[in-house]
Amino acid sequence: MDFKDYYETLGLERGATQDEVKRAYRKLARKFHPDVNKEPGAEEKFKEAGEAYEVLKDPEKRAAYDQLGANWQAGQDFRAPPDWNDGFEFSGGGYTEANEEDFSDFFETLFGRARAQGARQQSSRQFHAHGQDHYARITIDLKDAYEGATRTISLQAPEVDASGHVTLKTRSIRVNIPKGVTEGKHIRLAGQGTPGIGQGKPGDLYLEINFRDDGHYTAEGRDVYFDLPITPWEAAMGGKVKAPTPNGVVELKIPQNAHAGQKLRLKGRGIPGKSAGDLYAVLQIAVPPAKTDEDRKLYEQMARQMKFDPRAKLGV
C-alpha cells in the first residue's frame, strides 16, 4: 500500500496551522468539486483532498498521523507500524459527515471504517422502512434513443457487511432503454434500490441518461443536429444530396444560394416521442483544393468572372 502524504495533497508544510489546513482544503474543494469541474481526474483530486482534510482537520487524527514521522514519501510502500496509534483516543470514531467509502486503503489501515450506524443518516430506525433510492448516470448511444435497446450496466454501491464494514459491491443489471429517451431524463427501475427493512418496500433505482459523443450528432432535447458538407456548386445551384441520419439515408434538397451554417429541417426525424423532435442538417461548404493546373485555371476563371468580394463589408 502506498503512503499518502496528506500535507502534500493539500499543498501544505507540516507545521501548517488548523486555519491554513481549512483554507487549503476549501480552495481545492471549490476547484475540483465534480459539479464545478468536469475535467477528467477532478473528482479523484476532490476525494483525495477530502481524505487529507478528514485527517488533518481533526487534531486527534492529525497528531496520530504526524507521529508516523516525516520520513515517509508519498507513494512509498507503507505498512502501519504495530501499536502506531497507542495512546490515541479517537472520540466517536472520529468520523464526521464525509463519505468514508471514498477513502483510500491507506486511510482505512490507519483509522478503520465508520460503522454502519456511524455518520450516515440513519434516522428511520423503525421496524418497517422504505429502502433507499439509488441513482446512477449511464451513457447510451443516440441510436438507442431512436430505436430502444437493451444494455447491461455495472453499478457500484457501498454495502455494509456482517462485521459492519462498508465495502463496494458491483452488480450488473440488464436494462431496457425505452425508445424516445432524451438527455437528462431519468429512467426509474422500481424496486432496484436498497431492500426495505421489515415490511418496507425496496427503494427504486434512478438512471440518468447521457448520450455518448459520437463526433457526428448532437442532441438538444428531442432535436438532433448534424453537419452536412456540400460543395460550392451544390451550395450555389442547389440540388439533391444524400445525407446520413440516425435512422437511414435520406435525400435532402439544397436550396439555391445556400450558405454555410444554414439549417435544413427534417421534420419529425429527431428523437421519436409523442411529439417527435426534428433533425437539422447544418450546411458546411467544403472548398475543393486546386490540385492541378486545370483546377487552378478554373479558379482563375471564377476569380475573373465572378467579382466576388467576401470582405466588402469589412471596408478593405
Next chain:
Amino acid sequence: MAKQTAKVVSGEVVEVVSLAELCRSCGVRAEWVVELVEEGILEPEGAAPARWRFSSVSITRVRTAWRLQHDLGVNKAGIAVALNLIDEREALNQLVRRLKHASID
C-alpha cells in the same frame, strides 16, 4: 461476492415527480426542497406542495444543490447562482462541441 443478474429489467421514463418522490430519490428532507422552491431554484407545476410536480431534471438539480451545500458550504443564494452558471456552461459546451464538428478538413 457480486451477484450477476441476467434478467432484463424494464424501467419507465420519469417525466415528472412529486415532492415525496423527489425527496426519496435524492435522500433529502422535504423542508429543504421547499426552501429550494422558495429560492426559485426549482420551479414545480401546481399550486401547493402536495400538488407540486417537478420535471425529472429536478432530480439532478437537487442532487447537485445538496452536494454544493454539503461539500462546499454554499448557501441557497449561492446554489442558485452556481446552478445557473453550470447550466449556462453546459449549453456553451454543447455549442462548442457542435461547432467543433463543423470544422471540415
